[in-house]
């Protein structure tokens with residue numbers, strides 16, 4: 246009997262963008278994809294134990310998921326992600342993750358750590374196709390099977406992006422369920438909040454302390470960067486005098502600018518991780534544009550010590566302030582006097 250190879254995928258970092266691609270590819274190759282469970286206390290504790298204290302929270306969480314899968318799978322898929330768009334870089338931590346895992350976690354299964362590098366001329370589809378083609382070679386010698394799996398995987402990923410752009414919140418788009426939130430450009434009587442942050446922060450219910458669910462319970466519609474098309478984000482980010490070469494930072498800036506400039510939202514929340522270098526600059530730029538446009542903005546910075554009660558209090562205060570502001574819109578203070586919570 247042929248043993249089916251188990252390929253582990255940590256439910257962390259860019260899982261939130263590329264799981265449909267990875268899942269379809271390895272499944273079509275005949276592997277069993279094993280996804281780690283949703284983040285929980287045990288996974289976070291394991292991640293904290295396995296990394297150095299100065300590492301950001303999302304990387305700690307990734308280590309916890311990888312440690313969970315070690316011993317349960319034959320291979321662990323940990324791509325070495327350098328550039329997913331030409332002439333830009335993803336955060337340096339992504340490049341080093343395979344090496345950091347090997348150095349810090351015992352009894353790791355073999356890592357499939359093929360490189361994702363769009364280089365100077367590549368594009369977001371091609372770089373993943375090259376990475377997966379190489380990954381496939383470590384699992385099978387059947388080139389046709391690899392190409393067929395790749396075609397199916399790219400199609401699954403494209404379908405996923407379309408669902409996201411229709412306004413579906415990301416976890417629902419991954420599961421293939423749910424209804425879209427009201428699109429950004431339509432008018433709505435509801436309280437409408439733009440939620441900005443890296444996908445592995447805002448969509449991980451444990452890390453974000455169920456931020457999306459809490460906002461919905463407070464009566465808000467939540468719009469996230471993933472509901473925007475890539476060219477909208479590019480267009481807004483291009484308004485900066487100098488091009489940002491951090492892909493995730495550019496996504497945050499572009500979506501923040503679009504949310505704020507659209508004037509269709511009642512407020513914006515920006516969720517960041519303590520210790521994130523690239524975000525330090527982005528936060529400042531977002532705060533400035535929010536102030537110029539008189540848009541309520543709340544920055545939430547999280548790490549493993551963040552308490553849920555404090556987050557709840559701040560969310561309630563922020564949404565109450567926005568409701569008050571909507572009610573007395575004609576009394577909104579002019580530019581420079583808006584309320585900014587930090």
Ligand code: SF4
Nearest residue numbers: 301336338518521522
């Ligand atoms: S971009 Fe920031 S939060 Fe994300 S992995 Fe890099 S340092 Fe961590």
